[in-house]
Amino acid sequence: MIFRKDKAADLRARIVPLLPGVWRFALSLSGRPDIADDLTQDTCLRALERAHQWRENQALAGWLLIICRSIWLNEVRAQTVRKTGGMTSAKAHDLVDQTVGPETRLFANQVFARVMELPEAQRATVMLVYVQQFTYSEAAEILGIPIGTVMSRLSTARAALATLNDTQLPGAKAKPR
Amino acid sequence: MTYSDDTLRAFLDGTLPAEARQEVEAAFAADRELERRAMSLDLAAAPVAAAFAGMPGEARLATLAAFVEGSSSAAGSRGVGWQGVLATCGAGLGVGIAAGVLIGSGAFSTATDAERGAAPDDPARDWRLAVAEYQALYVPETVAHLHPDTARLSEELDRAAAKISLALRLEPLAEVASLTLRRAQVLGYDGRPLIQLVYTDNAGQPYALCILRGGTAPEGAMTLRGQGSHLWRSGEHQFLLIGSAEASELAGAADAFRAVF
Numbered sequence: 001m002i003f004r005k006d007k008a009a010d011l012r013a014r015i016v017p018l019l020p021g022v023w024r025f026a027l028s029l030s031g032r033p034d035i036a037d038d039l040t041q042d043t044c045l046r047a048l049e050r051a052h053q054w055r056e057n058q059a060l061a062g063w064l065l066i067i068c069r070s071i072w073l074n075e076v077r078a079q080t081v082r083k084t085g086g087m088t089s090a091k092a093h094d095l096v097d098q099t100v101g102p103e104t105r106l107f108a109n110q111v112f113a114r115v116m117e118l119p120e121a122q123r124a125t126v127m128l129v130y131v132q133q134f135t136y137s138e139a140a141e142i143l144g145i146p147i148g149t150v151m152s153r154l155s156t157a158r159a160a161l162a163t164l165n166d167t168q169l170p171g172a173k174a175k176p177r
Numbered sequence: 178m179t180y181s182d183d184t185l186r187a188f189l190d191g192t193l194p195a196e197a198r199q200e201v202e203a204a205f206a207a208d209r210e211l212e213r214r215a216m217s218l219d220l221a222a223a224p225v226a227a228a229f230a231g232m233p234g235e236a237r238l239a240t241l242a243a244f245v246e247g248s249s250s251a252a253g254s255r256g257v258g259w260q261g262v263l264a265t266c267g268a269g270l271g272v273g274i275a276a277g278v279l280i281g282s283g284a285f286s287t288a289t290d291a292e293r294g295a296a297p298d299d300p301a302r303d304w305r306l307a308v309a310e311y312q313a314l315y316v317p318e319t320v321a322h323l324h325p326d327t328a329r330l331s332e333e334l335d336r337a338a339a340k341i342s343l344a345l346r347l348e349p350l351a352e353v354a355s356l357t358l359r360r361a362q363v364l365g366y367d368g369r370p371l372i373q374l375v376y377t378d379n380a381g382q383p384y385a386l387c388i389l390r391g392g393t394a395p396e397g398a399m400t401l402r403g404q405g406s407h408l409w410r411s412g413e414h415q416f417l418l419i420g421s422a423e424a425s426e427l428a429g430a431a432d433a434f435r436a437v438f
Contacts, residue, residue: 016242023233023241034423037237037400044245097231104227111228130225135212137205147202155191158221 008051011060015044018061021132025065028127029072031116033095039076043068062134065142069124114164118157125153178204185215236397243395247303303394304366305408305417308373308387309401311364312419315383320375323359327351333361340370341390343414343438350374354433356384376420384420384427386434391415398424398431407431411438 015022019040026039046067047054054063096108115126121143128139129150136154140147180188180201187193188201205212216222233241325333331347338345340363351358356376364371364387372388392415398407405424408417409431416438418431 012245015245019238019241019245020233023237024229027232033233033237034400034405034425036233037241038403040241041244041401044241095232095234096228107224108228111224115225115228126225127229129216130219130222131229133216133226135205135209135216137212147205148198151189151191151198151202154219155189158189158219161221161225 008048011048011051011054014060015047015064018064019044021061022064022068024131025124025127026068026072027095028115028123029069029120030076031120031123035076039068039072042071042076046071059138061132062138062142065128066144069142069144110164111161114161115157118160122153122157122160125150126157129154180204180211182214182218185218188215189219240395240397240399244303244306244399247306247394304371304389304392304415305394305399305401305406305419307366308371308385308417308419309404309406312383312385312404313402315385317377317381317383320359320377320383321381323375323377325360330358330361337361337363337370337372337374341372341388341414343372343388343390345372345374349437353437354430355379356430378420378422382421384418384422384430387417387419389415389417398428400424409435411435414438 022043023036023040026036026043027033030036030039043064047064050067054060096105096112098105100108115123118126124143125139128134128142129136134142136147136150140150143150178200184193184197185201188198191198193201201215205215327347330351334345334347334350345361347358353376356378358374359377360373360375362373362375364373366389369390374386374388376384376386378384390413392410394408394415394417396409398405400406400423401419403421404419405422405427406417406419407424407427408415410416416434418427418434420427
């Protein structure tokens with residue numbers, strides 16, 4: 001019992017620095033900040049319940065996101081769709097850093113909006129690889145899909161983002177295969 | 178085998194023949210550096226990362242961190258909480274019985290404080306969690322039969338007020354921002370009185386304004402166990418408005434309650 005208590009306390013301390021990543025992933029799944037709040041809380045509680053399953057040498061960030069996705073798919077997603085009649089994307093001005101210069105802010109708002117318009121699967125993949133800096137292989141493991149599917153989703157998302165502004169989004173001209 | 182940047186770009190663009198593509202994917206598994214190099218060639222990544230930088234924002238992050246630090250693996254679980262309550266209450270779940278569970282076992286948990294990893298008087302524990310678990314059990318039917326007269330409500334408010342040394346008068350509290358007061362009762366949290374003012378909106382949906390003397394939960398709006406909530410402090414008391422509406426929809430009502438206290 002003492003071991004379990006210490007492990008939970010240790011895990012709690014390790015989870016806190018990872019909260020931004022969990023929340024952003026939850027946002028990418030749900031498309032809504034309020035649902036992301038709840039999903040993040042549920043993820044942390046579930047992780048603490050399962051502290052005994054987590055191994056010290058296991059990447060905690062990935063483990064948390066696998067839990068997050070599982071809760072989303074099995075417990076929250078259908079309920080959210082039923083409650084709202086569909087997803088409504090988060091508003092950029094509520095979330096994007098508004099302290100930067102106006103041009104940067106405008107572009108960031110546009111990129112944010114375009115990412116949030118992507119289908120859920122592409123959005124989650126973009127979040128993991130582009131924002132959270134997971135490798136393609138790690139993203140594939142978190143999402144439970146082959147690496148080829150990760151690449152395909154990124155390619156399609158990149159094409160959608162490329163229509164935003166070719167001059168400001170260099171390299172985003174790839175066409176989906 | 179080494180791969181040129183052009184090959185990796187073709188891989189990213191999806192223009193590499195299938196066989197070559199599979200070779201690159203297999204090479205990633207053995208060579209993390211190669212994978213990182215391919216990622217660095219994807220120029221769409223940086224603008225997207227920049228757009229999401231700083232999220233979820235300091236205030237939201239502080240609340241989430243407080244939630245994790247104040248949570249416990251046993252008490253915070255929706256599953257454990259519901260199962261525990263339902264097992265205790267059986268089919269005839271009622272407000273009074275549920276309140277008894279809250280007072281008796283402490284925040285719906287069958288775990289001891291030691292098991293939760295927190296001392297009973299640990300100020301880091303977040304009392305909002307206990308309230309959210311409790312409030313999540315409320316449905317319109319829970320409160321539909323509550324039509325107390327003013328004398329009854331005044332009596333309940335007086336009894337509650339005496340417990341937390343705070344004036345609770347019927348006149349400003351009976352109707353607040355189109356919420357109607359239905360009941361005032363004394364609950365308990367960690368040995369301290371926790372006052373619950375039960376409200377309903379025009380559609381009969383239940384809400385609660387809970388008041389705790391002391392308390393160190395962070396102020397602000399938050400979604401808790403699927404419900405909107407607003408927490409603020411006034412003097413030595415903390416106030417938590419919670420209900421099934423989204424937190425943004427509760428903001429007006431929270432302001433109206435703030436004006437009362």
